[in-house]
Amino acid sequence: MDVPTLRPPRHRVSRTAIWYWAARAAFGWLILLAAQVIWLVADTAGMPLSVHVTGLAATAVVAAAHVTVMPQWRYRVHRWEATPAAVFTQSGWFRQEWRIAPVSRIQTVDSERGPLEQLFRLANVTVTTASAAGPIKVGGLDRDTAQRLVAELTANAQATAGDAT
Template sequence: MSRTAVWYWAARAALGWLVVIAAQVFWLVVDDENALPVTTHAAVLVVTAVVAVAHVTVMPQWRYRVHRWEATSAAVFTQSGWFKQEWRIAPVSRIQTVDSERGPLEQLFRLANVTVTTASAAGPIKVGGLDRDTAQRLVADLTAAAQATAGDAT
């Protein structure tokens, strides 16, 4: 993973929390009928802000520490999960497609995601938070390795 991914994950989380906080502030301002007392609105807003700050601070660092990937000439390996760790291994001979994608926020941070689709019922292997150059190299390397491997990837 790129170290820049930590900032991307924090920014993405912060944007989500800003929407939640903005909705709570809007509700506080337009609640003319006082469905909830102002102090209750304020307390909920404070709790939301505390949880948001904790999430934006802890989640990206934790994610960076537990998510891993590696690609060799024989297989693609990924490790993911927060509390329950999952290892996925896809032999190169099973690779059907290799895709790269970048959303608008990822483009801003110069990051990309790579998806390796295999014949596995467990679904594709996703490698996120890569710097753009590493992602391009990974796609090229896996594509070349899959093409050089005999078999029909099933």
């Protein structure tokens, strides 16, 4: 069997992940904007209205840029691949990480979906290995792809000799 080497993975995550990441980011920004509006309405200290409006406008501009750019950037970076020998991932957007885990080191393979991911019909796969670096996560997969990946990794791990340590 060939020794796996670190290289760019072949598969992109689901295009739907772009909308999921945008919605998740927008939710966070809406909370901040709501807090600013509440502060504006409840401000009894007399801070000038122009300061509140400038703060709201600045937050809205940064939020719009983040919600627009970040999901596209992440989509271009996030990749994954599973071979009979290893699992490869590439993730991040500012801080990018490449990971590889030999199949012989796989201890568990899990799939999970939070409420927002269920809405977007996405799932995440977590591959736990004997590595001190922690599990490998493949996020933003459509549900069918995630199910196939879990089945494939489980079969590959069972077919590989070793004790995953």
